[in-house]
Amino acid sequence: xxxxxxxIVGMGTVxxxxxxxxxxxxxxxxxxxxxxxxxxxAVVRDLAKPREVDLPDGVVTDSLGxxxxxxxxxxxxxxxxxxxxxRTIMLQLMESGKDIVTANKxxxxxxxxxxxxxxxxxxxxxAFEAAVAGGIPIIANISQCLSxxxxxxxxxxxxxxxNFIVTQxxxxxxxxxxxxxxxxxxxxxxxxxTMDVDGTDAAQKLAxxxxxxxxxxxxxxxxxxxxxxxxxxxxxxxxRELGYRIKLLAVANLAxxxxxxxxxxxxxxxxxxxxxxxxxxxxxxxxxxxxxxxxYHGLGAGQMPTAxxxxxDVIDTAVGRTKLTFQTxxxxxxxxxxxxxxxxxxxxxxxxxxxxxxxxHPGTLAAIAAVLEKHAISIASVIQHExxxxxxxxxxxxxxxxxxxxxxxxxxxxxxxxxxxxxxxxPVVRLRVKD
Amino acid sequence: xxxxxxxIVGMGTVxxxxxxxxxxxxxxxxxxxxxxxxxxxAVVRDLAKPREVDLPDGVVTDSLGxxxxxxxxxxxxxxxxxxxxxRTIMLQLMESGKDIVTANKxxxxxxxxxxxxxxxxxxxxxAFEAAVAGGIPIIANISQCLSxxxxxxxxxxxxxxxNFIVTQxxxxxxxxxxxxxxxxxxxxxxxxxTMDVDGTDAAQKLAxxxxxxxxxxxxxxxxxxxxxxxxxxxxxxxxRELGYRIKLLAVANLAxxxxxxxxxxxxxxxxxxxxxxxxxxxxxxxxxxxxxxxxYHGLGAGQMPTAxxxxxDVIDTAVGRTKLTFQTxxxxxxxxxxxxxxxxxxxxxxxxxxxxxxxxHPGTLAAIAAVLEKHAISIASVIQHExxxxxxxxxxxxxxxxxxxxxxxxxxxxxxxxxxxxxxxxPVVRLRVKD
Numbered sequence: 001x002x003x004x005x006x007x008i009v010g011m012g013t014v015x016x017x018x019x020x021x022x023x024x025x026x027x028x029x030x031x032x033x034x035x036x037x038x039x040x041x042a043v044v045r046d047l048a049k050p051r052e053v054d055l056p057d058g059v060v061t062d063s064l065g066x067x068x069x070x071x072x073x074x075x076x077x078x079x080x081x082x083x084x085x086x087r088t089i090m091l092q093l094m095e096s097g098k099d100i101v102t103a104n105k106x107x108x109x110x111x112x113x114x115x116x117x118x119x120x121x122x123x124x125x126x127a128f129e130a131a132v133a134g135g136i137p138i139i140a141n142i143s144q145c146l147s148x149x150x151x152x153x154x155x156x157x158x159x160x161x162x163n164f165i166v167t168q169x170x171x172x173x174x175x176x177x178x179x180x181x182x183x184x185x186x187x188x189x190x191x192x193x194t195m196d197v198d199g200t201d202a203a204q205k206l207a208x209x210x211x212x213x214x215x216x217x218x219x220x221x222x223x224x225x226x227x228x229x230x231x232x233x234x235x236x237x238x239x240r241e242l243g244y245r246i247k248l249l250a251v252a253n254l255a256x257x258x259x260x261x262x263x264x265x266x267x268x269x270x271x272x273x274x275x276x277x278x279x280x281x282x283x284x285x286x287x288x289x290x291x292x293x294x295x296y297h298g299l300g301a302g303q304m305p306t307a308x309x310x311x312x313d314v315i316d317t318a319v320g321r322t323k324l325t326f327q328t329x330x331x332x333x334x335x336x337x338x339x340x341x342x343x344x345x346x347x348x349x350x351x352x353x354x355x356x357x358x359x360x361h362p363g364t365l366a367a368i369a370a371v372l373e374k375h376a377i378s379i380a381s382v383i384q385h386e387x388x389x390x391x392x393x394x395x396x397x398x399x400x401x402x403x404x405x406x407x408x409x410x411x412x413x414x415x416x417x418x419x420x421x422x423x424x425x426x427p428v429v430r431l432r433v434k435d
Numbered sequence: 436x437x438x439x440x441x442x443i444v445g446m447g448t449v450x451x452x453x454x455x456x457x458x459x460x461x462x463x464x465x466x467x468x469x470x471x472x473x474x475x476x477a478v479v480r481d482l483a484k485p486r487e488v489d490l491p492d493g494v495v496t497d498s499l500g501x502x503x504x505x506x507x508x509x510x511x512x513x514x515x516x517x518x519x520x521x522r523t524i525m526l527q528l529m530e531s532g533k534d535i536v537t538a539n540k541x542x543x544x545x546x547x548x549x550x551x552x553x554x555x556x557x558x559x560x561x562a563f564e565a566a567v568a569g570g571i572p573i574i575a576n577i578s579q580c581l582s583x584x585x586x587x588x589x590x591x592x593x594x595x596x597x598n599f600i601v602t603q604x605x606x607x608x609x610x611x612x613x614x615x616x617x618x619x620x621x622x623x624x625x626x627x628x629t630m631d632v633d634g635t636d637a638a639q640k641l642a643x644x645x646x647x648x649x650x651x652x653x654x655x656x657x658x659x660x661x662x663x664x665x666x667x668x669x670x671x672x673x674x675r676e677l678g679y680r681i682k683l684l685a686v687a688n689l690a691x692x693x694x695x696x697x698x699x700x701x702x703x704x705x706x707x708x709x710x711x712x713x714x715x716x717x718x719x720x721x722x723x724x725x726x727x728x729x730x731y732h733g734l735g736a737g738q739m740p741t742a743x744x745x746x747x748d749v750i751d752t753a754v755g756r757t758k759l760t761f762q763t764x765x766x767x768x769x770x771x772x773x774x775x776x777x778x779x780x781x782x783x784x785x786x787x788x789x790x791x792x793x794x795x796h797p798g799t800l801a802a803i804a805a806v807l808e809k810h811a812i813s814i815a816s817v818i819q820h821e822x823x824x825x826x827x828x829x830x831x832x833x834x835x836x837x838x839x840x841x842x843x844x845x846x847x848x849x850x851x852x853x854x855x856x857x858x859x860x861x862p863v864v865r866l867r868v869k870d
Contacts, residue, residue, distance in 0.1 A: 017725070021583050021725060025585070033582075033763065034763035135725075135726035137576060137581070140576075144751060144756070145575050145576070146572070147468075147746075148456050148463070148744075148745075149743055150460070273708070273711070276708070290456060290739040291733065292570060292734045292737075292739070294732070294733040295730075295731070296731060297728075297729070297730040298728065298730065299726065299727045302727075304724075304725040304726070305725065308725035309583075312580055319763055324754050324756050324759075325754070325756065327469065328468065329466075
């Protein structure tokens, strides 16, 4: 049987999972690859550190040179995070003739054009299924399985940490801070969870998917994003009362004149598939013009789901499929003009949820309704509960308004104008509503 | 730009959709294939029949020879149903050097080993994404995307006609016969819907998936199957009362000693993804030992969803990926021993739902409970409503029993014994329950 020699660079959580699959399940990988997948080297930073996986003699090394200078190694799973030295190492590996498998979405979101252009110049390939949505094979599905379609929209729950936090707040009524602490204890959130909860991670993944699905060339930092770090349990309660759950939704929507991209906490109707995605799961719903809606649901992170995606890419690369796809699709080719332009966020249409605190006296609702009308926003429904805390009439009460379709610009303008009303206390909470 | 010449054999509903995608969206297919996908011939039975798609001059022919003897045509989408002449035509096309794309699941379920063996001998490939679950790319997902996994189970709603019928019966309380008539009017059911509603179609698809996912070599007719053609609205109501919906579920479950396969109407807990699959949609839930659960949902039939799968296969074949996969995986190779054996259906464990009519007098429930106990089946819950129709006490009342885990053999034995009791009228309805 033929043999493909593989190296792993970076033996963290995912690297360890990849080593396990290759070492413990050679029958499976060889059957699916038509050849032996042989782990020849595993590059680590600290040789003395104890490992969770038993590596055969001679496999572990702390020298990248042991991979670069070994012409027998043709595929490298490069599993180190961050931008540098990850970028430099990837360039070195490709220059020494290796095909790359990576899970590093931040690296692709920042340096995709440079790395992919260099790979094409060198006749190498980069596979990156594990970079988006972990165990859900969304890259292959968009790039190959749905290739007969023009995708029309893509909606995803792409950050498992955020979804875990929102689910726990919603189901247990816990506060944001308490749930973040729990998520950290369970290993679902980093010590510093900022990139997950502020929407950065979802925006980086959306930028990659928008490129694959729509040919958009977009810097992830240009995608309008709101995280879940300011979400109030009260909004989860009101949403439920209105028949919705709140999810951190990454959206790409193809309109006649361009592509809408956004990451924001969004009210999603209970009973629809995206609303039922719980805890650390990810999900993606795409609509193609031929296939219609297709929905994917699975674990978006974790050692073995991510390793599953990496090893599938290693097999695809060993078989030769990755190279064909890579050469054909020319992802991140800066010489190709983008196929769509990004729409100005202010012109995007959608429904909105407003929550505000208003003075409990006559005329308040009329004043707010007048502001909305002035901004061409019509009201779909209102919730204002009677104050039941004590017998005394409260000075201010919460008011929730759901609107019909309005532009983001109108909604922003109305928000500022409502906050300026004397009868309104504190900031207005404004969330998107998915129909 | 390079060009791949393609032919369609069979211009029915799906063939027309494939022609549309290739003719109207050349930009898309050429971008995804890295070459022009050119429709050179479309073989029809009756040249005089009006077409829903405008074919360029010289494309339509009623002679298969125009394809067989044209060495420029390398890929053929063979889209005719049934076993013959489909089988003979496929062999002829492969012998004349064509790679095949097909949607004919019955042909693969019956003649897969012969056709795939001949394809390998001739150095040709057969792509068949459209044969199972229409627009859901489950074949590519199992064969490639999840290749790092040993799949542990697969549960699918694979027949859209049955699911449409059951959904309408459940949601509208309509009778089986009325809904079948409606399904026929809407084009969801054939004039003779037998193969859909008796479980044959789902069993054929399950046989194909079980081969891909578990290496099982199974004749579809050996899979125990029950259709929805005898489903009573009363069972849908009782199921809902118990927190379940009834779905025609195709199940493959890998146990220590072999593979369990079955197709049967099954109680699925409300709120789980499979229970929420409505109307003509299909869905598949697989569990892999690395990736965990992955859930797919989409349109399982229809012109454009099926054409989406066919054209993706045409592109994969033109690019060269199909050949690599086909040569590597050696599907339907009769010289390879099966990797799992089928378990005896009688030994399979599961929970059961029984509905029976019992005499309305003391001791009846005790007699039934005694029979169940004798067959080592323990009762989980019972529903017996007070008879409210009129003031008079009814002679017989319906009784519903949910059991804990029991073997299929015990459940069958208990059914026969209960039906023999004097206090029980008519046949016992017995359904599987998914936990």
